Amino acid sequence: MLKVHILNHLDNKQMGQKKLAQIVGVSESTISRFLNDRDELKFETVLKLIKELFPDKEKEYMAEYAPTQKSMNARFCMEYCMIYRLWDITEGLVQNLYDSSNPTDREWAKIYDLELMRVKGELNKDELLHALKKYFPNTVEVQILHTFITAYIYYEMNKQNLTFELLDGLEQQINSIKSLFMRDCLNIRLGMLMNVVYLYQNEVDKAREYSMKVIEQDVIPHVKAIAYDNLGQSYLFEDYEKAKEHLDRAKLMYLQTGKEEYARTSERTLSFIESYWRIDREFTLELSEDPITQANYAYYLLQRGDLDGAKKLLNELKEDIFSEWDKPFYYYYKGLVEQDKLFFYHSVKGFKSVENAFHLQLPLQELEKLGEEKVLLEIFSYKGG
Known part of the structure; x- marks a missing residue:
């Protein structure tokens, strides 16, 4: 089928096999043998050929070619x-x-x-x-x-x-x-x-x-979007504008490739960063039964000055409904609304349990504000223990 597509393209574009050979960097005789079923092209040559001739149909034509x-x-x-x-x-x-x-x-x-x-x-x-x-x-x-x-x-x-x-x-x-x-x-x-x-x-x-x-790299858009997503997360503590720029780009690329759930993940990450930086905005995430989104909303309320609303929502959320990855964030939010070191200690323990030294900085910052001894904070931040 791929060869039919190529031959039709050559006819429609009035392109000769010599020109096609030049495009993909092989000899004219190599192209001729391929199109006449006398030889196969290397995979990389076929991929380059499809990308050059049919950029909008790459996945479709590769799906036809691969099983053969x-x-x-x-x-x-x-x-x-x-x-x-x-x-x-x-x-x-x-x-x-x-x-x-x-x-x-x-x-x-x-x-x-x-x-x-x-x-x-x-x-x-x-x-x-x-x-x-x-x-x-x-x-x-x-x-x-x-x-x-x-x-x-x-x-x-x-x-x-x-x-x-x-x-x-x-x-x-x-x-x-x-x-x-x-x-x-x-x-x-x-x-x-x-x-x-x-x-x-x-x-x-x-x-x-x-x-x-x-x-x-020349990668499919949703893979590049994940890299932008991770890049945006890395600016949590340093630069809100850079974080937003990269996360917005990730979200757009996800949507363009039909990855709506991934786009929602980028939205949740940006919402968290906006709350961390106390950005004045409306909360746009859909308040579903997802516990981490509800906890995120409590964080939003807290940073807007609605301590009672944040506390009420967090009290309705029980720790055992959170994954091991999300639980430290829940304890971090609880520590913020209660101003209780114990919740921050649990957050530290949770982040260390999942080996997340990056977000571990969140409860450590709050413990420092509450006057925790510097030597203890250094022990808590140590990666090996």
Whole structure:
């Protein structure tokens, strides 16, 4: 089907095969053999061709092309399909490569099979970690993907330090890969993890550096939006205007790519930052049953001077309805309305439990205002304990 699209395009644009060959950087004979079903093009050449000729139909045409591929092209197609969340096509490619006589194909099939099970929730985290620990791939790309999947699981378990230990130094191994496409994809994976891990380690400059590495890559818009989202969060304590600029950009890109839930997450983050900076505005988030949004509203009321309204709302919210990640924020809000050190201590404990050294600064700032001993604040902020 892809070849039909190309031939129709050549006819419509009155473009010869020589010009097409020049566009994608191969010989005219290579293009001719491809269009006449005598040879296959490398995956990266096909991707470049589609991007050049059909920029508005890239995902559609790649979805047609991918299932027809074998061996190395099929391996790269799996990574492409994972990026674009074409799960069904990835599953078909996994099965095709499992059936291959080439052991390298089967290695790639195994790792993408495990990643599919992770993203689709077909195995729980402990089961996935057990499966990964029993799997010892030989191929460098698969070894790196093995590391990434393990890192994703640790990150989802709020084990930021273990995630960092896995990824630290991985960039050099990634840059040894010959395929530019795979190298770029793996570096984007690395950037997307390292920007948040560094942020939660309170290594803000490094977090921003990795966010910018993703933004500067040729990536799909919603991935770039996540990087802008993380970049905006990093300015919480420093610069409201920069935080807002990046979060607004993230929200717009999410909406343009149909990621409404992601856009709402950006809105929640910006609302929190606006309350932190005491920005005078209306509260625009929808007050659903989501407890963190309701707690966010209580924070808004508090910063508007409505102490009674904030206290009443927070008293209606019980700590056990919050996730382990959100619970420290709830305690932080409770500490603000009650001006009680005990709630800030619980907030500190919670942020340390999920290894979030960045937002840990919130209760530490308040404890300092309440006259807490400096040496205790230094102990509380220590990453190792």
